[in-house]
Amino acid sequence: DTGVSQNPRHKITKRGQNVTFRCDPISEHNRLYWYRQTLGQGPEFLTYFQNEAQLEKSRLLSDRFSAERPKGSFSTLEIQRTEQGDSAMYLCASSIRDEQYFGPGTRLTVT
Amino acid sequence: AQSVAQPEDQVNVAEGNPLTVKCTYSVSGNPYLFWYVQYPNRGLQFLLKYITGDNLVKGSYGFEAEFNKSQTSFHLKKPSALVSDSALYFCAVRDAGGYNKLIFGAGTRLAVHP
Numbered sequence: 001d002t003g004v005s006q007n008p009r010h011k012i013t014k015r016g017q018n019v020t021f022r023c024d025p026i027s028e029h030n031r032l033y034w035y036r037q038t039l040g041q042g043p044e045f046l047t048y049f050q051n052e053a054q055l056e057k058s059r060l061l062s063d064r065f066s067a068e069r070p071k072g073s074f075s076t077l078e079i080q081r082t083e084q085g086d087s088a089m090y091l092c093a094s095s096i097r098d099e100q101y102f103g104p105g106t107r108l109t110v111t
Numbered sequence: 112a113q114s115v116a117q118p119e120d121q122v123n124v125a126e127g128n129p130l131t132v133k134c135t136y137s138v139s140g141n142p143y144l145f146w147y148v149q150y151p152n153r154g155l156q157f158l159l160k161y162i163t164g165d166n167l168v169k170g171s172y173g174f175e176a177e178f179n180k181s182q183t184s185f186h187l188k189k190p191s192a193l194v195s196d197s198a199l200y201f202c203a204v205r206d207a208g209g210y211n212k213l214i215f216g217a218g219t220r221l222a223v224h225p
Contacts, residue, residue: 004154033212042115042201042215043155056210091154098143098162098205100213102154 002026004103006092012109013082020078021106025094032075033100034067035091036060043091049075082110113138115204117216124192125224132187132219134202143205144185145213146176148198155201161185172196192223 005024013019025032030051035043046065048056051072061067064082069075079086087110093100114137124130136142143162147155159170166178176187185202199220203213 006154031211035213040217042203042217043213045206045212045214048210048212050210056212093155095211098211099145099157099160100211101157102147104152104154 004092004094004101006090006103006106008106009104010107010109012111015084015110016081018078018080019082019108020076021090021108023075023077023092023103024073025075025092026101029094029096029101030072031095032069033093033095034075034077035093037089037091037105046077079108082108084110086110113204113206113214115202115214115216117202117219119219121220121222123222123224126194127191130189130192130196130221130223132200132221134185134187134216135183136185136202136204137183138204138207140207142185144176144178145203145205146170146174146185146187147201147203149201149218150198158187194223194225197221197223
């Protein structure tokens with residue numbers, strides 16, 4: 001499968017715990033995006049990497065959130081001290097031109 | 112600021128009938144417009160895009176979209192709906208501020224009835 005992959009697919013955690021998600025983009029894609037999608041809404045942009053450089057962060061990305069893309073390959077998104085409001089689907093996308101290709105997402109439930 | 116509106120939460124259509132899912136946009140400059148489809152428990156799948164050129168854009172699975180600059184619309188269409196087309200459809204516009212991030216509408220649920 002040469003598409004975007006994300007792990008884990010589902011994560012249930014208790015409030016206050018830290019979680020980390022991984023995204024493996026399509027191999028030749030140098031652009032990588034993270035989005036968050038809540039029920040009944042379209043995805044909202046969180047952050048953007050071009051190769052290993054994080055070039056843009058949304059105001060949605062509080063200081064409890066951090067993302068990395070070491071060596072411009074896979075990316076991780078970490079949420080520290082999770083809150084119930086963090087419950088959402090976290091989507092990763094990669095691109096090389098105009099259209100972005102999305103992974104299946106990681107569904108986070110904070111109890 | 113760029114924005115996208117999908118005025119219908121749900122569209123119902125009988126199998127075999129034509130379908131239209133509406134989208135209007137607000138951008139500064141030339142719009143880069145996209146349609147994506149989301150099936151349950153899956154990520155978004157790219158259907159088609161408008162960058163420049165012909166106002167009628169053809170995409171995957173028999174879908175097409177019509178760009179109308181004067182009405183600032185980019186409606187998704189298909190001549191003959193299939194039950195398997197039932198899914199959540201998102202219209203998106205590329206943010207003119209750079210880095211190509213997408214701004215999505217709230218989505219329209221398409222239900223195709225046999």
